[in-house]
Amino acid sequence: MKTLVLPLSDAELVAACRRGSAAAQQELYHRFAPKMLALCLRYVHHEFDAEEVLARGFVKVFRCLGQFEGRGSLEGWVRRIVVHEALSYLRRREILTLRLEDCHTGHLATDLPTADVELQAADLLRLVQELPAGYRAVFNLCALEGYTHPEVAALLGISEGTSKSQLSKARAVLQRQVAALHSSFSTSYAQAHVA
Known part of the structure; x- marks a missing residue:
């Protein structure tokens, strides 16, 4: 049996995985997990659910590894599979409302001042996770993953207009949440210095 010498290039890693090397499969998982x-935590609310999405995604990665043609990065290919699995999870487990007529619009102000607040990554993740499932899916795909509106429309089975609307509404909600955090921080800071 041939010993696996790590670290391997992506091409070497894929070839070793295709040959059935358990060490290569473990390396691939640890490299990208x-x-x-x-990424999964941006789509689903709970860590347990994100781990389920991750596990299902990697099952598909290993099952479909023969289809990886080496065009583009291995990480990008794995990412696409995991994003698709996260979307499948949302369709199965959450109400993924993406039709304009079903959306709760309310007043979505977009002229709020930009909050000059340094948020921790965990705070930003929490804000994104609090978005309704439809807003969250489109925001993640467009703003964080770099998909275009035509690509999002095809992935989610919606119109481009709906994708644009969902992204706009998600941004407005996030902007209001950041402004509220800014206001909360400013009030806390002022109260601390008055005392």
Whole structure:
């Protein structure tokens, strides 16, 4: 049996995985799992659910590894599979409302001042996770994953207009949440210095 020498290039890693090397499969998982778990957490609310999405995603990665043609990065290919699995999860487990007529619009002010607040990554993740499932899916795909509106429309089975509307509404909600955090921080800071 041939010993696996790590670290391998992506091409070497894929070839070793295709040959059935357990060490290569473990290396592939450990190389990409932390980033993919962070991605999953942007789509689903709970860490347990994100881990389920991650596990299902990697099952598909290993099952479909023969289809990886080496065009583009291996990480990008894995990311697409995990994003698709996260969307499948949302369709199965959450109400993924993406039709304009079903959306709760209310007053979505977009002229709020930009809050000059340094938020921790965990705070930003929490704000994104609090978005309704439809807003969250489109925001993640467009703003964080770089998909275009035509691509999002095809992925989610919606119109481009709906994708644009969902992104706009998600941004407005996030902007209000950041402004509220800014206001909360400013009030706390002022009260601390008055006492």
